[in-house]
Amino acid sequence: MARRTRPTGSLDLRSESILRAVIEEYVSTAVPVGSHSLVERYSLGVSSATVRNILAALEFNGLLTHPHTSAGRIPTDAGYRYFVESISETSQLPQVEQLMIRHQFGQVQHASEQWFRLAATTLATANRTAGLATQAKPRAAHVRRLDLVSISERLASLIIVFREGALRQVLVTLAEPVEQEDLTRAAVILDGLMAGRTAVDAERALARIDGDGPIGTLVRRVGERVLAAVRDYDATGIEEVFSDGLLHVMEAPEFERSDKLRRVFAALENRAYLGELLDRVAGTGAVQVFIGAENAPEEMRDVSLVLAPYGEPGRAVGVVGVLGPTRMAYPQAIGTVRFVSTLMNELVQHIYA
Amino acid sequence: MARRTRPTGSLDLRSESILRAVIEEYVSTAVPVGSHSLVERYSLGVSSATVRNILAALEFNGLLTHPHTSAGRIPTDAGYRYFVESISETSQLPQVEQLMIRHQFGQVQHASEQWFRLAATTLATANRTAGLATQAKPRAAHVRRLDLVSISERLASLIIVFREGALRQVLVTLAEPVEQEDLTRAAVILDGLMAGRTAVDAERALARIDGDGPIGTLVRRVGERVLAAVRDYDATGIEEVFSDGLLHVMEAPEFERSDKLRRVFAALENRAYLGELLDRVAGTGAVQVFIGAENAPEEMRDVSLVLAPYGEPGRAVGVVGVLGPTRMAYPQAIGTVRFVSTLMNELVQHIYA
């Protein structure tokens, strides 16, 4: 028998296995499940009357509810929570699926910066829900490389490469016409000045520079822009949340009416909350599950999130995960999210190695 | 009286104004409109009976339908088409709105490469529908600048800047450890070789290069990757369609049931068709309207698209537009799309100037 932690206020084994059965059944059918169908489909070794008593007890404990008196039971958020606690650390992804996912990741080794997108896509297809991913973001941005490219006489494109591969492109309008040659010279100076530095360090370095001559002025001017961009990069808590497979969520029967769906989509655009959530996850080391109304904003009460951080703690972290209806296949979701996050760990380590 | 082209098979003025009234009414209320409410709300100077006769005639002509016998009329796709043809070139956007939009564009001058996103957002909010935009893409990609940044011992990031500001980042795995110094040397060589060139030209140049020595091999190796990236950039018909304001579309009562909505979202992911459509629009110079079932794929039959190209024909073109239910405020949509496309023209010219 596998060791199994039972959450606080834990139930006896039989109650727990019935809770499991209810959840399993409800997750796959989306129909409230009654005592009769339960004994029919699961070999529980007791009669429906007994099951009814237990269901009543589970309801008393707040783990199940009734949509109405003469209907079957459905899990409450607390019910899902209990269930998740009881399985989360045992849920390993089957070898076959691990291989399939690994294979997908192998395909696109070279299309850099796109890993996190692939993670979202993979999670979406593997779970038939929406997959989410953010790019790994460093605690303090380190500039790796600067470049200035002339676009027209008085317009140049400033390109900033950060250590973990993120790019920023900023247009710089110039006070007077500047040749590409001079731009290059300025870029080399700035590059030497700022490469490997964080915003704070770079500012000091820039302050010390000699602002004389046309090149000096240029360096100063562009330097300011670089600093602004780096600070901006630092400031944005979580970059951009890439999502894929939202269509899967639309297929769930609980979202047949599009107003509920709209709420979910609105929630996804609520960067404030999502950002906070991701920051919180990024701070911890493990898969985390947020179920229905546990999510602060009202519009998230119909969905659950399974999220995990990846990257190098203290250097650069991102988040991958899955969004689906609360009626979600949690074991599967937790398994894939955990696996994908370890894959992403490998990739990030590969870069920092 | 403003000059007004009437489409082929044109109606008499009275019929046309009644068609207009029906469309105007239906667009704003989403309820089938009857003869009575029509004479009530629009001073047509005739009785409801007369209007009924005309409505019957319009229905006979295929411009209106009945959802059922005892209901009011709603426009058919052909009805909308007629309407659109009759107003498209007169629909100017009011000064106030023009100013508001211009103002929005003024704000973000420097955040390059993001204009097209802003266009989508602007169109979305101005019309309360979904806004679409693609980045301007050149007919034949010209490389503007190449750069190689060391990431780890055997891993480098290749950055390609194209003339119109698009960026490509590709990871290059190296056969043996290479210092940043050598990478820079190789980058300079490649840059000199390829900058300003198209894929075809660059290939010739690369073929002529001397492949000896460690740097030579490196240049060759990376050069291949550059070529591949440039060809890839050339090949992808339309980059990426950025969309915003999909929530607005979800609000329309015709999408109350989410299965219809799902179809629309699926259609948006149908890159093949969308790409073809955009290519077609990019080829012409004007605002184009695609109404409901005129769109080839079945899943697009509930929506209309108002699209316009922007950019420099023959050099780089992109597309901006709006997607909404067929029951859409076409004059408004056409006006804003046209205006935004001219704004985008100005921006592109600014770059190529």
Next chain:
DNA sequence: CATTAGCACTCAGCACCTCCGAGTGCTAAC
């Protein structure tokens, strides 16, 4: 004493009505 068979009860969902009114087409009068 936990389990179970049995029974009365509940109630959403469906099918079936009926009625209402906004809409129609047609016809005859203006």
Next chain:
DNA sequence: GTTAGCACTCGGAGGTGCTGAGTGCTAATG
């Protein structure tokens, strides 16, 4: 050509009754 009038249509709202899957409770049981 226009219009008033009228018979007709039919979706949608609201009411009724039935069904069946579900419940809780109680009394019998191993």
